[in-house]
Amino acid sequence: MEESLPQRCLDCLVRDKALCGSLGDKQLLDLSLLGRRKVVPKGSVVTWEGDDNPICANIVTGALKLQASTADGREQTVGLLFSGDFIGEPFEEESAVTAEALADTDLCIFPRSGFERVLDDQPQLERALLERTLKSLREARERQLVLGRKSARARLAWFLLSLPRGCDGTIDLPIARQEIADYLGLTIETVSRQFTDLRSSGVIDAERGGRRLRVVDVTALQDAAE
């Protein structure tokens, strides 16, 4: 009788989108034995900066932010992760960032040491992780440009353009104003003022304080992002 994948893998919503998509059914077996599903509630912390780094995980549903902070408590979000994304730092004893759930988040968690052993055995998994890491690095470099050189207006426009946009231009903001501020290296007040400016200049259409907006003038938004 052949061993088979657990039901959670067969049913997995992100089987193809996540790292696992690089593996066939047989190859996935080892990894599947390590994984366990866990829902972490909004606001809870998955890994703490400077602490042990015991896990890696795939995000099934939900969202996480990766935070770095200064000694006096200012925070900078250094990455946003969504459904299908991978979180974790293989080969590192200590976590370099704090990972916090932005919403109730369903994770498929692997012990880091076990995950590393599967990397040893499954070159396709390692390749997929390498490609994802390279992509994360490119994105982190782009954010350095944004944080180092762009105005508040341009940062917000850049952020809005990075979000999935419906065909009618609708955007559902995945995060609150304060979290946008933490991501863009600004204060919440500045973010709010920039929203107001974009609204009153007709670039976007939105309710005051709302999480849903519509991009009216994409070209103007793209210009603003410079």
Add this chain to the structure above:
Amino acid sequence: MEESLPQRCLDCLVRDKALCGSLGDKQLLDLSLLGRRKVVPKGSVVTWEGDDNPICANIVTGALKLQASTADGREQTVGLLFSGDFIGEPFEEESAVTAEALADTDLCIFPRSGFERVLDDQPQLERALLERTLKSLREARERQLVLGRKSARARLAWFLLSLPRGCDGTIDLPIARQEIADYLGLTIETVSRQFTDLRSSGVIDAERGGRRLRVVDVTALQDAAE
């Protein structure tokens, strides 16, 4: 008669420090056949942002900066690379950054496609590249914190602390004031003023305008870096 490594590999100054250090003599053979040494003069560009991405390379001696730029020409240095570091973006058709030599730089260059084939065959090489990429990502995240949340003073202090320091506290700056400014998301004037302030408050000792300085009070510099 056995094939053997080319003389440039046998003599290589960074054989152990660079990516190649992950490979034994036999395993290095394939890669060594691809590599060729090239000295690129200070100021010349190795890859252009948005252009073809034909090469990967190890830095033997010298230094490179990785630049991203806005449409209107403002520049942000998103990485500094030195002897032993790897440069290149495997699996990418288009380069995301401009790589420019900060000094006359001796590279060991591989065609990207050939390098990718060796990655397919040499798991140790791929592992070493993965670990380096993860390290670069951590560093890029730390720079996001610096760029998003730290004052000019703290940025410069952080930069100085990141440089190799002799036992008497001596630092030889590898780059000019303008390049420091590009790296720290500041202007050259602000960088210069911060140097002056650090000097007049006795934290560092340096000649006006000089490339060599001495850290007098490490603790004060560490405090300033917050």
Add this chain to the structure above:
DNA sequence: CGGACGCTTGAGATCCCTCAAATGTCGTGG
């Protein structure tokens, strides 16, 4: 000697932050 270059210094402007208060929304409980 003269010019180019890199760095520093100064003055003023600007953008964003800080502090403070008002507004709006939502859920809870009376």
Add this chain to the structure above:
DNA sequence: CCACGACATTTGAGGGATCTCAAGCGTCCG
């Protein structure tokens, strides 16, 4: 159904850090 508080967001006023523009200084090199 309404009062209330908690919370997120907006708005306002003022200040400060950094940028911009301009000039000066020192060194190196032809």
